Amino acid sequence: MKVRVEITEGCGEACAVIYASAVTEEVQKALELLGAAGTVIAAWEGDTLRIVQPEELYMVRIEGGETLLYGRNQRYRSxxxxxxxxxQLGNRFLQISKTTLVNLSYLDSVEAGFSGTLSLKLKNGCRDYVTRKYLKAFRNYLGI
Incomplete structure (x- = not known):
């Protein structure tokens, strides 16, 4: 990989741009090292590696030992x-169980569940439960 640094006086925050024909392992490592990994997620859709913005994700869940990322109509693997x-996602997402993170900006409804849990429904139709261990953080986030 070729690397070039340009020093520009009066330039505010440093900015890095990567030009590549595809997202290779080398490019992915460069993203992580440069801190861009906090702003984009590399995930597989079938056999294609996609770059997904955190705003596009509704939920991240572990199912069958596999990490699945749910968008509006898509499902990605990581x-x-x-x-x-x-x-990588930072404070945009909240963990609601041992296996699930949700983007609360896409929260559609909350219903009381069994044994003190809450059932969440997201705007894309996905559902999951807030378990007791994560209930306090969820209530604090909502201010209740």
């Missing part, structure tokens, strides 16, 4: 663990 994706 090779990363839930805690790694949570670090």
């Amino acid at each position: 090779r990363k663990r839930l805690y790694e994706i949570a670090q």
Whole structure:
């Protein structure tokens, strides 16, 4: 990979641009090193590696040992663990169970569930439960 640095006086915050014909492992590592990994997620849709913006994601869930990312009408796979994706997504997402993160800006409704849990429905139709362990953080987020 060729690297070039240009020093410009009066330039505010540093900015990095990567030109590539595809997102390779080398490009993915460069994204992570440069801190861009906090703003985009690399995920597989079938055999194609897609770059997904966090705003496009509704939910991240572990199912059958696989990390799945749910968009409005899409489902992506990631090779990363839930805690790694949570670090990338930052405070946009809230963990509601041992296996699930949700983007609360896409929250449609909340219903009382069994044994003190809450059932969440997202605007794309996905549903999951807030378990007791994560209930306090969820209520604090909502201010209730």
